[in-house]
Amino acid sequence: MVLYFYPKDDTPGCTTEACAFRDNVFAFDREGAVVLGVSVDDVGSHKAFAEKHSLPFTLLADPTKSVTKEYGVLKTYMGMMEMARRETFIIDPQGRIAKRYETVDPDGHSKVVLDDLKALKAAYSPG
Numbered sequence: 001m002v003l004y005f006y007p008k009d010d011t012p013g014c015t016t017e018a019c020a021f022r023d024n025v026f027a028f029d030r031e032g033a034v035v036l037g038v039s040v041d042d043v044g045s046h047k048a049f050a051e052k053h054s055l056p057f058t059l060l061a062d063p064t065k066s067v068t069k070e071y072g073v074l075k076t077y078m079g080m081m082e083m084a085r086r087e088t089f090i091i092d093p094q095g096r097i098a099k100r101y102e103t104v105d106p107d108g109h110s111k112v113v114l115d116d117l118k119a120l121k122a123a124y125s126p127g
Contacts, residue, residue: 001091002028002035002113004104005073005084009041009049009059013086017106018055024110025056031117039084040065040074090117092124 004021006014021028021035028035035057039046046059060067065082068074073085088101090113098120101113 002033002088002117003038003071003091004035004086004088004113005038005068005071006086007039007077007083009039009045010052013106014039015049015053017086017104017109018049019053020106020108020110021057022053022055024114027114028117031114031121033090033117036060038062038067040068040082088113090120092120 002021004017006017008014018037021037025035037055037057037059039059040062041049042063043061046061049055050059062068062084065074068084071087071089073087074082075085076082085102086104086106088104088109089097090099092098099116101109
């Protein structure tokens with residue numbers, strides 16, 4: 001599974017990142033990976049964002065910020081707004097974090113994650 005956290009629906013960097021995952025979704029499917037996006041926005045915001053950009057994967061709403069806190073990616077911006085930092089996790093079939101990306105450039109990140117996913121699968125594959 002690829003679990004990516006992002007700050008805000010329909011902002012420039014978040015849109016770039018989401019659309020790149022969208023454009024590579026079939027490649028992730030071929031690798032057996034599900035892509036999930038998470039932000040602290042609500043379900044309505046996610047629905048509008050996903051529809052506007054034809055996102056073929058699930059966006060998880062975390063308005064209570066509990067999941068974002070649990071993964072250690074909750075950040076306070078401008079001293080008052082709490083949002084997710086832009087970070088991504090590859091989670092292996094046993095539910096363990098196989099790789100964490102703490103520094104993410106929205107442009108090209110999807111390709112980096114896909115390449116690393118392939119490498120991790122090759123390393124775990126027998127023979």
